Amino acid sequence: RKDMRKTNWMNGLLLVFAIGLTSCYAQNKNEMKDVKVKKTEAEWREVLTPNQYYVLRESGTERPHTGEYDLHFEEGVYSCAGCGSELFKSDDKFDAHCGWPSFDKAIENDAVVEIKDNSHGMVRTEIRCANCGGHLGHVFNDGPTDTGMRYCINSASLGFEGEEEADAKAKE
Ligand code: FE
Numbered sequence: 001r002k003d004m005r006k007t008n009w010m011n012g013l014l015l016v017f018a019i020g021l022t023s024c025y026a027q028n029k030n031e032m033k034d035v036k037v038k039k040t041e042a043e044w045r046e047v048l049t050p051n052q053y054y055v056l057r058e059s060g061t062e063r064p065h066t067g068e069y070d071l072h073f074e075e076g077v078y079s080c081a082g083c084g085s086e087l088f089k090s091d092d093k094f095d096a097h098c099g100w101p102s103f104d105k106a107i108e109n110d111a112v113v114e115i116k117d118n119s120h121g122m123v124r125t126e127i128r129c130a131n132c133g134g135h136l137g138h139v140f141n142d143g144p145t146d147t148g149m150r151y152c153i154n155s156a157s158l159g160f161e162g163e164e165e166a167d168a169k170a171k172e
Contacts, residue, residue: 032113032115032128032133035130035131035132035133036083036131036132037082037083037085037131037132037133038132039132041057044056044057044082047082048081048082049156051156052081052082052156052157054156055135055154055156055157056080056081056082056129056132056134056135056136056156056157057082057134057135058135059119059126059135060135060154061137061154062100062154062155062156063099064098064099064100065099066099066155067099067100067101067154067155067156068155068156068158069101069155069158069160070099070100070101070155071095072101072160073090073093073095074090074160074162074163075090075091075162075163076089076090076160076161076162076163076165076166077089077090077107077160077161077166078090078093078101078103078153078158078159078160079158079159079160079161080129080131080132080134080136080157080158080159081134081156081157081158081159082129082132082134082157083129083131083132083134084159085111085129085130085131085132086107086108086111087106087107087111087112087129087136087153087158088101088103088106088107088151088153088158089103089107092104092105092107094144094145096143096144096150096152098152100137100152100153100154100155101152101153101154101155101158102143102150102151102152102153103150103151103153104143104145104146104147104148104149104150104151105147105149105151106151110130111129111130111131112127112128112129112130112136112151113127113128113129113130113133114126114127114139115127115128117138124138124140125138125139125140126138127139127151127153129157134157135154135157136151136153136154136157136158137151137152137153137154137157138151138152139151139152140152
């Protein structure tokens with residue numbers, strides 16, 4: 001009977017271990033649990049352009065200096081191209097001369113999620129939309145402003161609403 005108890009205990013340990021491994025694997029496979037907006041990959045393909053899908057759902061990176069918002073400095077709010085969640089303000093945007101839109105902070109701390117990223121032989125911190133889990137870019141601690149942070153974000157993962165547009169909408 002003692003042996004039996006030992007076996008049960010070991011089975012329990014194995015189970016915990018297996019769950020741990022599975023959750024690690026799920027993260028590596030670009031899945032974020034606890035997101036409000038959930039779609040199947042087929043549904044994402046329907047609502048996103050191929051380039052948006054490549055960046056948001058496959059953690060792709062657009063070529064530098066090619067994105068719509070790299071050198072875009074109008075006043076307004078940048079949102080997630082996947083789910084519309086507001087992510088960054090134009091006030092926090094700066095030109096990092098790196099070829100991607102750069103911000104020194106997110107609009108709210110919990111608008112984005114940080115994930116360790118060891119891909120491509122580098123140790124980086126990946127940034128994702130907290131609402132839909134879409135990949136946005138990376139954050140580095142070499143920013144030139146008082147926050148010290150540089151959120152390097154793909155244009156393809158962003159939408160933009162200018163202040164004038166927002167005002168007009170509010171008056172409707
Ligand atoms: Fe999103």
